[in-house]
Amino acid sequence: MFISFFFLVLLSFSPAEAKRQCHLRPKNNLVVTSLPSLPTPTSASVTGSSTTTSALPSRTPFSYGNNTIRGVNLGGWFVLEPWITPSIFENTDDDGIVDEFTLGQRTDFNASLEMLQNHWNTWITEDDFIAIAEAGLNHVRIPLGYWSVPMTSSDTNQSTSVDPYIPGAWPYLLRALNWAAAHNIHVIIDLHGAPGSQNGYDNSGQRTSNPQWAFSSQNISRTIDTMVFIAKEIGGMIDVLELMNEPAGFRSDTWASVTRQYFQDAYDAVRGAVGGGMRMMIGDAFLGVDDWDGFLTYPSGEGVIMDKHMYQIFSNLELSRSEDDHISFACNQIPDFVSYASSNIWTIIGEWSNAKTDCALWLNGRGTGARWDGSISPGSQSFGSCQGLTGDMSTFSDEYKTFLRRYWEVQTEIGERINGWIFWTWKAENADEWSYQRGLEGGWLPQDPTERLYPNICP
Ligand SMILES: *[C@@H]1O[C@H](CO)[C@@H](O)[C@H](O)[C@H]1NC(C)=O
Ligand SMILES: *[C@@H]1O[C@H](CO)[C@@H](O)[C@H](O)[C@H]1NC(C)=O
Ligand SMILES: *[C@@H]1O[C@H](CO)[C@@H](O)[C@H](O)[C@H]1NC(C)=O
Ligand SMILES: *[C@@H]1O[C@H](CO)[C@@H](O)[C@H](O)[C@H]1NC(C)=O
Numbered sequence: 001m002f003i004s005f006f007f008l009v010l011l012s013f014s015p016a017e018a019k020r021q022c023h024l025r026p027k028n029n030l031v032v033t034s035l036p037s038l039p040t041p042t043s044a045s046v047t048g049s050s051t052t053t054s055a056l057p058s059r060t061p062f063s064y065g066n067n068t069i070r071g072v073n074l075g076g077w078f079v080l081e082p083w084i085t086p087s088i089f090e091n092t093d094d095d096g097i098v099d100e101f102t103l104g105q106r107t108d109f110n111a112s113l114e115m116l117q118n119h120w121n122t123w124i125t126e127d128d129f130i131a132i133a134e135a136g137l138n139h140v141r142i143p144l145g146y147w148s149v150p151m152t153s154s155d156t157n158q159s160t161s162v163d164p165y166i167p168g169a170w171p172y173l174l175r176a177l178n179w180a181a182a183h184n185i186h187v188i189i190d191l192h193g194a195p196g197s198q199n200g201y202d203n204s205g206q207r208t209s210n211p212q213w214a215f216s217s218q219n220i221s222r223t224i225d226t227m228v229f230i231a232k233e234i235g236g237m238i239d240v241l242e243l244m245n246e247p248a249g250f251r252s253d254t255w256a257s258v259t260r261q262y263f264q265d266a267y268d269a270v271r272g273a274v275g276g277g278m279r280m281m282i283g284d285a286f287l288g289v290d291d292w293d294g295f296l297t298y299p300s301g302e303g304v305i306m307d308k309h310m311y312q313i314f315s316n317l318e319l320s321r322s323e324d325d326h327i328s329f330a331c332n333q334i335p336d337f338v339s340y341a342s343s344n345i346w347t348i349i350g351e352w353s354n355a356k357t358d359c360a361l362w363l364n365g366r367g368t369g370a371r372w373d374g375s376i377s378p379g380s381q382s383f384g385s386c387q388g389l390t391g392d393m394s395t396f397s398d399e400y401k402t403f404l405r406r407y408w409e410v411q412t413e414i415g416e417r418i419n420g421w422i423f424w425t426w427k428a429e430n431a432d433e434w435s436y437q438r439g440l441e442g443g444w445l446p447q448d449p450t451e452r453l454y455p456n457i458c459p
Contacts, residue, residue, distance in 0.1 A: 062138065068416055070412075071186075073143065074426055078143060086362055086429055101164060135445075136447065137449060138184075140180060144173065146191065147162035148173070151226065187240075191245060194213050195216075195219040197211035202366070224262070240279045246286070249284075266280075292306060305346045310351070323403050326407060348421060354439070363431075371383075391430055408444070412449065
């Protein structure tokens with residue numbers, strides 16, 4: 001009944017009328033009043049945000065479907081990942097802390113809150129938004145955990161407890177939205193961590209072999225309420241709301257069908273709450289875009305984007321590809337993506353990287369080795385040494401940097417043929433092959449994202 005009600009609403013307005021129904025609050029300049037007193041004030045802290053008191057920032061309008069999304073993910077900021085900031089995990093002196101869930105469980109709340117506030121305040125600053133804009137990028141995708149969204153019992157009928165997570169990132173997010181607006185960057189907010197965990201990866205907040213999200217109607221309904229809350233509170237300051245990152249559709253048919261129903265219900269709920277102006281993003285849940293043929297296409301959906309992720313490093317089959325094989329594998333994806341995008345919904349490659357190995361320390365989880373050098377488990381196959389393939393770029397050969405550039409070009413090429421691309425990730429402490437920022441510094445990534453050293457890289 002819920003669903004059919006919103007179908008009727010959607011069908012009874014033309015797109016233009018639906019847009020006029022938009023109830024998005026015009027919060028174009030979020031005043032950040034609740035940043036805690038920060039341990040080490042820097043020029044990038046509260047006072048550094050010129051945007052909270054100045055006139056309304058005016059962003060260049062972005063025509064989705066006509067303009068190409070070129071962006072970076074701000075990984076490891078509001079959802080910790082051991083491989084992106086290993087120092088945070090090392091500093092705990094506790095090998096049992098493998099994700100944000102165990103961090104909350106096994107440390108003193110106040111001490112960790114202070115540590116996290118320092119991280120939220122320093123990992124990404126206004127200078128990063130300036131550098132991202134100067135690199136010709138027009139979007140950031142910001143991963144967020146449900147535990148950072150300050151819902152109260154008036155926002156959901158489900159539990160509002162975030163235990164054992166440590167909440168408090170929200171004001172830092174609001175400040176970032178002001179920076180984005182001031183520097184002409186469009187924002188995708190991405191629910192990276194859902195209640196119960198939607199995939200069991202450490203990057204969902206909780207590393208577990210038994211994620212629960214899809215099995216709990218309470219968790220799902222809380223997730224929908226979270227989406228509605230975000231749309232109502234900050235919808236006017238963001239461009240796209242991604243309803244969930246990487247739900248584990250491959251785990252079972254149940255996971256796949258629950259995910260499908262969730263995307264439909266969350267879409268309807270957000271539309272019902274804030275009207276037609278809020279663009280939304282869904283993912284393929286690892287099932288391939290063709291599995292989503294006809295899903296949320298116009299007129300049953302409007303303003304929806306498909307987020308496809310591409311990595312070629314998480315299996316021996318992929319690692320055994322030569323550099324040229326990685327390039328041609330990427331090229332071979334193009335016809336399918338183009339065909340899906342042209343007959344369904346806008347489609348982007350929302351996560352991909354330059355890595356051709358899984359060598360980055362703790363990429364497979366804190367305390368876990370790499371498939372590439374066989375350190376992942378005793379007796380496993382080795383493809384070579386990790387030396388010179390990860391860590392600081394001073395160890396990278398020119399030949400390796402050339403590959404990083406070619407691999408970047410072929411993957412941006414895929415994105416350019418559809419609606420865009422978003423690189424994973426802007427910064428990493430000690431894995432320069434994954435860092436857009438270090439790629440610019442090291443010269444293997446161009447300051448103009450349309451520059452090509454290898455035009456016609458795909459035949
Ligand atoms: C793309 O541009 C055309 C021409 O300016 C316009 O009519 C159309 O609405 C635009 N499409 C989108 C999705 O904004
Ligand atoms: C954390 O700090 C608050 C405020 O100083 C205090 O009331 C609370 O008891 C502390 N909590 C713990 C677990 O130490
Ligand atoms: C909570 O449940 C009541 C009764 O079913 C319903 O009227 C209300 O809309 C619900 N609130 C939310 C936020 O879902
Ligand atoms: C997830 O659902 C279970 C019940 O199925 C509930 O006990 C738990 O509190 C929920 N988790 C969150 C984070 O809301």
